[in-house]
Amino acid sequence: xxxxxxxxxxxxxxxxxxxxxAAQLARRGRSVIVWDLDLEAPGIQKIPKLAEIxxxxxxxxxxxxxxxxxxxxxxxxxxxxxxxxxxxxxxxxADGRIAKAGGRLSFLLPGKLDxxxxxxxxxxxxxxxxxxxxxxxxxxxxxxxxxxxxDLGYDYxxxxxxxxxxxxxxxxAVHLPDLVVLVYxxxxxxxxxxxxxxxxxxxxxxxxxxxxxxxxxxxxxxxxRLKNAVSRRMSEFGSRxxxxxxxxxxxxxxLLGDAVPSLERGAGAAAMPELTRLADELERTREELIAxxxxxxxxxxxxxxxxxxxxxxxxxxxxxxxxxxxRFEEQVADLFRLLGYQAxxxxxxxxxxxxxxxxxxxxxxxxxxxxxxxxxxxxxxxxEVREFAAKVASAxxxxxxxxxxxxxxxxxxxxxxxxxxxxxxxxxxxxDDLMRLLVDxxxxxxxxxxxxxxxxxxxxxVEQELVFQGEVEPGRKPPAYPASQAVLDWLDRPxxxxxxxxxxxxxxxxxxxxxxxHLLARRALEKREGxxxxxxxxLGQARSAAVSLENILANHFQSLTSRPINPSALLHLNxxxxxxxxxxxxxxxxxxxxPLQFAESLRQILRAAEGRAKVLLTCRTNFFRDRPQExxxxxxxxxxxxxxxxxxxxxxxxxxxxxxxxxxxxFSESQVEQYLERxxxxxxxxxAFRRQIxxxxxxxxxxxxxxxxxxIVTTLPGVLAGARGREVNVADLYEAYxxxxxxxxxxxxxxxxxxxxxxxxHLARFIWDSPDGRVHYQVLADKAREFLGSxxxxxxxxxxx
Numbered sequence: 001x002x003x004x005x006x007x008x009x010x011x012x013x014x015x016x017x018x019x020x021x022a023a024q025l026a027r028r029g030r031s032v033i034v035w036d037l038d039l040e041a042p043g044i045q046k047i048p049k050l051a052e053i054x055x056x057x058x059x060x061x062x063x064x065x066x067x068x069x070x071x072x073x074x075x076x077x078x079x080x081x082x083x084x085x086x087x088x089x090x091x092x093x094a095d096g097r098i099a100k101a102g103g104r105l106s107f108l109l110p111g112k113l114d115x116x117x118x119x120x121x122x123x124x125x126x127x128x129x130x131x132x133x134x135x136x137x138x139x140x141x142x143x144x145x146x147x148x149x150x151d152l153g154y155d156y157x158x159x160x161x162x163x164x165x166x167x168x169x170x171x172x173a174v175h176l177p178d179l180v181v182l183v184y185x186x187x188x189x190x191x192x193x194x195x196x197x198x199x200x201x202x203x204x205x206x207x208x209x210x211x212x213x214x215x216x217x218x219x220x221x222x223x224x225r226l227k228n229a230v231s232r233r234m235s236e237f238g239s240r241x242x243x244x245x246x247x248x249x250x251x252x253x254x255l256l257g258d259a260v261p262s263l264e265r266g267a268g269a270a271a272m273p274e275l276t277r278l279a280d281e282l283e284r285t286r287e288e289l290i291a292x293x294x295x296x297x298x299x300x301x302x303x304x305x306x307x308x309x310x311x312x313x314x315x316x317x318x319x320x321x322x323x324x325x326x327r328f329e330e331q332v333a334d335l336f337r338l339l340g341y342q343a344x345x346x347x348x349x350x351x352x353x354x355x356x357x358x359x360x361x362x363x364x365x366x367x368x369x370x371x372x373x374x375x376x377x378x379x380x381x382x383x384e385v386r387e388f389a390a391k392v393a394s395a396x397x398x399x400x401x402x403x404x405x406x407x408x409x410x411x412x413x414x415x416x417x418x419x420x421x422x423x424x425x426x427x428x429x430x431x432d433d434l435m436r437l438l439v440d441x442x443x444x445x446x447x448x449x450x451x452x453x454x455x456x457x458x459x460x461x462v463e464q465e466l467v468f469q470g471e472v473e474p475g476r477k478p479p480a481y482p483a484s485q486a487v488l489d490w491l492d493r494p495x496x497x498x499x500x501x502x503x504x505x506x507x508x509x510x511x512x513x514x515x516x517x518h519l520l521a522r523r524a525l526e527k528r529e530g531x532x533x534x535x536x537x538x539l540g541q542a543r544s545a546a547v548s549l550e551n552i553l554a555n556h557f558q559s560l561t562s563r564p565i566n567p568s569a570l571l572h573l574n575x576x577x578x579x580x581x582x583x584x585x586x587x588x589x590x591x592x593x594x595p596l597q598f599a600e601s602l603r604q605i606l607r608a609a610e611g612r613a614k615v616l617l618t619c620r621t622n623f624f625r626d627r628p629q630e631x632x633x634x635x636x637x638x639x640x641x642x643x644x645x646x647x648x649x650x651x652x653x654x655x656x657x658x659x660x661x662x663x664x665x666x667f668s669e670s671q672v673e674q675y676l677e678r679x680x681x682x683x684x685x686x687x688a689f690r691r692q693i694x695x696x697x698x699x700x701x702x703x704x705x706x707x708x709x710x711x712i713v714t715t716l717p718g719v720l721a722g723a724r725g726r727e728v729n730v731a732d733l734y735e736a737y738x739x740x741x742x743x744x745x746x747x748x749x750x751x752x753x754x755x756x757x758x759x760x761x762h763l764a765r766f767i768w769d770s771p772d773g774r775v776h777y778q779v780l781a782d783k784a785r786e787f788l789g790s791x792x793x794x795x796x797x798x799x800x801x
Contacts, residue, residue, distance in 0.1 A: 001286045002145060004159040004177040006169070007184060008194045013218045014183040015044050016258060017248070017278070018160045021181075023262035024279040026095075026103035030155040033090065033106040033148055037061065037172055038162045039121060042110040049263040053091045053107050056600050060089050060111035061144075062120055068140055069125060082144055084568065087607065088548055090152075094599040095263065099651040106154070108144075126168075138171065145176055156282065173197060179212040179285050181278070184242075185219050186233040195240050212285055216278065217244035245281070248274045328375035328431075329355045332408050335434050336371070338569045349395045358406075369404040370395060380409045380428075382416040389424035408434055435578055436533075438569035443560035444535050445521040451536075452518035461515055462667070462674045462706075464508050466501065469661035480665060483512055484519065487616065491532060491580065496660055497609035500653055502621040503664035506707030509618040510538075512664065513584045516616075520580060532580045532614065535570075540588035549604045552583075575611030586619035598623070602652050609658065621663065624650045666704040675706070679713045692716065698730055711737050762787045 005018040015038070022032045036044045039062055045054040064082045086108070093105045111117060129137030148157050161172035173180050184194050198213070217237070221230060237243055261275065333343035333356050340360065347357035347370070360367035372388045374380045385407060392405040405426040407413075413421075413428050421428045429437075452458050465480040472478045490499055503509045517536040524531045537556045550567040557565045573579050583605055590598045609615040653659040667675065673690065680686040693699050693712060702708040715736040723732070742753045742760075766783055767775050775783075 001155065001179070001282070001289060002149060002157045002159065002177045003282060004161050004172045004180045006161040006173040006180055006182055006197065007163055008197060009184075009187075010041065010163050012183050012185045013248075014163075015160050016047075016260060017181070017183055017216065017218065017275075018158050019044060019047065019050075020260050020262055020275055021278050021282065022156065022158045023095075023098075023105060023260060024276065025156055025282065026098045026105035027101050027262060028279070028283070029102040031104040031106075031153065032156040032158060033108060033152075033154045034158045034160060035061070035108045035144075035148070036110055036160045037168060038160055039110045039168070040162060042113060044107070044160060045109050045113065047258045047260060049260050050093065050107070053093055053109070054113070056091050057109050057112050058088075059085065060109040062111040062117070062124070064089070064144075065124055065129070065137075065140065066120060068136060069123075069129065072128070072136060082140065083147060084550070086144060086147055087152075088550070091600065092603050093263075094652070096651050099654075104154075108148070138175075141168075141171055141176065155286070174211075177211065178289055179214060179282065182213065182215045183218050184216075186217060186230065186237070191237060191240070191242070194242060198242060214246070214278075214281055214285075215242060215244045216246045216248060218248045219250045220247050222249045246274060246277055325373070325375045328410060329373045332356060332371065332373050332431065332434065335431075335438065335572075338438055338566065338572055341367075341369075349398050352391050352395060354391070354395070367404070368401050369406050372405075372407045374407065374409040376409070377411050379412050379414040380407065380417055381414045382420045385413075385417045385420045385424065385426055385428070389420075389426050392426075432578070435573055435576055438573055439557075439565050440561070440563060441533050441535070441579075443557070445524060445533065447560055448514075448517035448521035448534055448536055452514050457511055457514060458518075460675060460678050460710075461511065462671050462678070464512065464667070464671065464706075465665045466662045467665060469663070483664060484516060486662070487512075487516055488519075490660065491614055494612070496658055497611075497613050498606065498615050498617065498653065498656065498659040500624070500659065500661045501616060501618045501664055502624055502661065503618070504621055504666075504705070506705040507664050507666055508706040509664055510584055511706060513582050513616070513618060516580075517582060533573075533578060534580050534582060536582045536584060538588075539583055539585040549607050552604070571608060571610075574608060574613040574615075577612030577614075580614045580616060581608050582616045582618075584618045586617055587623050590623060598649050599652055602649055606652070606656075624661075667706060667709065672703055672709065675709055676713070679710075689713075689716070692720065696729070697727065699733075702730065714740065759784060759787060 003021075005014050005021075007014040015036075019034060022034045026032045034044065036042055038044075044050065045057060064085050067085065068082070089108055091107050091109070093107065095105065098105055111120070126137075129135050129140075145157060148154050159172050159176065162169045173182075182194060182197065184191075217234075234243065329345050333345050336343045336356070336358055341358045342360075344357045344359075345355070347354045354370045355373045356371035358367075358369040358371060370392050372384075374384065388407055389405055392403055395401075396403050405424070407421070407426055407428050409428070409430050412430060418428060420426075464483045466483045466486055467478045467480050468486075487499065490496060501509060501512070513536055517534040520532060520534040524533045535556070537552060539552070541555065541559060549571075553567040553570055554565065557563075570579075574581055586602070586605065590601050605615065605617055653661065673686075676686040676690055680689055693703050693716070696716075699712065699716075703712055711733060715733050719732045719736050742756050763780060763783060766780075767773065
């Protein structure tokens with residue numbers, strides 16, 4: 001449902017009412033997006049409670065309009081519309097009460113309000129955008145509204161409209177909404193101006209009865225001494241059909257700030273029943289619109305069934321098959337569009353009907369094709385291929401075009417169909433084949449296999465266990481499952497899009513991801529039916545880019561291949577149930593961000609968890625919450641408390657019905673023994689080594705974590721030999737392990753160990769002295785260059801280092 005808040009004059013409290021109403025609806029469990037279209041004087045993002053949104057805003061509606069204008073001026077053929085930029089511009093407000101209610105409150109803002117905003121706004125050619133019949137502006141705003149309400153599925157689109165008599169104001173108040181909320185005060189300027197707006201809306205109502213109007217008189221004085229004056233003004237407004245449906249009294253304290261009651265802690269709409277009534281009216285109107293639409297659908301169905309009952313038996317079944325075939329044709333056309341084609345569904349050449357016609361615009365050599373779609377569960381046979389080839393041959397002569405012939409099947413082709421196709425030059429593809437043409441996933445599968453097969457990880461891998469948050473109950477020991485099989489079982493469960501796997505540092509999250517990636521890659525190469533293709537993304541490599549989902553995906557594939565990929569096509573594959581996206585190390589992304597930015601980074605990942613998608617996200621537990629006591633009792637306490645901002649992250653996924661949270665458990669005693677037996681083959685005595693671990697103070701607890709157990713295996717023998725009988729402690733192990741790392745790093749860089757140690761000591765001191773104990777990695781790199789500039793080893797250039 002689209003709701004516009006419109007006022008003829010500014011300063012009447014329109015924006016505050018829009019945001020307050022949106023917040024109330026979100027706290028009722030609705031998904032709501034506020035679209036600020038007061039581009040000339042934007043102000044919503046400067047509301048104090050929206051400071052987080054303002055800080056995150058990089059682009060918005062103004063930037064999308066400038067892109068559209070630039071494409072129009074340059075006649076760019078590759079302009080793809082606002083779809084991608086729109087998703088990048090939407091910002092969600094992190095509010096615990098909204099999340100608990102299952103709601104969502106998002107904002108689409110004009111753009112970043114920096115010093116350049118005025119110049120960017122002035123660069124817009126409004127006359128050209130709204131040029132009659134030619135201007136693309138109207139189509140742009142209708143398309144964005146459609147994307148928000150239909151594609152992204154928001155329950156409410158709340159528009160904060162530009163004021164006055166403008167093209168954009170008319171579009172917002174008359175043409176876009178299902179309901180327009182007219183906000184005004186009782187002044188003379190509002191009376192004369194608003195009357196013209198109401199007349200325009202009334203004319204629209206005559207043509208479209210679905211448009212509703214709700215009038216709100218705001219900031220009405222409640223002083224008893226002004227009672228008669230207010231009554232006279234109300235009568236005057238009523239005489240012009242402007243009597244308000246709702247009167248909101250003036251609150252003097254609101255004149256000193258921009259408070260939004262439903263977003264204030266300790267305050268709420270209960271203090272102002274008038275504002276609750278406005279949200280109630282929107283809910284009632286939405287229910288009426290939904291009921292009216294359902295009645296219309298039902299009436300159409302009854303009329304259609306009545307006609308079909310008059311026909312021969314089987315008409316209803318034929319109708320169902322026809323509608324299913326048409327849906328399949330649209331799905332295939334969408335896939336070709338993602339591949340860069342212009343796809344026309346339902347092309348007729350003389351008396352011949354073709355399902356889809358394809359054109360490749362801008363190609364050096366024109367590429368045209370005709371497509372036949374076979375939505376059937378049985379194999380497509382030789383005869384169908386031969387008949388289609390004959391139709392295409394006739395169309396080539398009729399249109400004088402060298403059409404390619406492509407046949408797409410829902411299921412598969414018979415063996416004789418392939419032989420016929422080879423002779424008749426018809427390309428045969430299944431729907432799944434076509435989907436996998438969208439993105440070359442070969443490099444991703446190769447990376448999954450190379451990163452595991454023949455490595456130390458494969459030789460030493462020990463299956464761990466995990467516990468699901470949903471099975472953690474106070475005072476009860478939760479069941480533990482083998483981790484790999486638990487994830488594979490989760491892949492088979494419909495409706496569960498996201499699995500957040502939490503574990504402490506060194507607990508084996510990355511090892512599990514690599515193991516799963518290898519397992520699924522092998523299944524995919526063996527062409528097992530229903531096998532999902534794994535894409536394992538190390539989020540530690542995504543830190544240098546803006547943390548958007550598209551950037552993360554593009555950067556990952558750039559590290560694997562020189563061929564560019566289309567992130568939208570990859571996400572389409574994911575939504576269609578073809579992939580498992582594994583995002584490993586979310587803590588690497590947010591580790592250098594401010595806590596207020598944690599939630600927005602997570603929302604970027606959650607955007608991938610749509611449709612039939614499967615997304616596995618790993619992170620250190622303390623970035624989401626403290627580890628539950630029941631989980632700690634299974635393998636021992638974590639020793640970490642939650643990070644600032646963790647509660648927001650946990651709330652983001654806790655109440656999502658499609659999300660699961662699991663905790664990766666540290667090694668049990670039997671798993672420690674399995675690891676040691678593999679890491680220390682004969683003639684080494686792994687059992688004696690296990691006793692040494694138990695006899696070393698505090699070492700037994702550390703051995704439960706896979707990473708630390710590896711460190712113990714690597715360093716303990718040398719430490720014990722050098723100790724000469726004295727007691728060995730954890731500090732000795734860390735020193736020995738660090739020494740091995742220094743030697744390795746020095747060998748890679750071609751410098752002696754002393755320079756590496758001096759550099760690390762310098763950077764550690766710099767971090768220690770920083771106000772909050774952390775430094776952005778780019779600042780750290782600058783400090784390293786600064787230090788090495790005065791400590792360069794002989795014969796080593798700064799550029800090489």
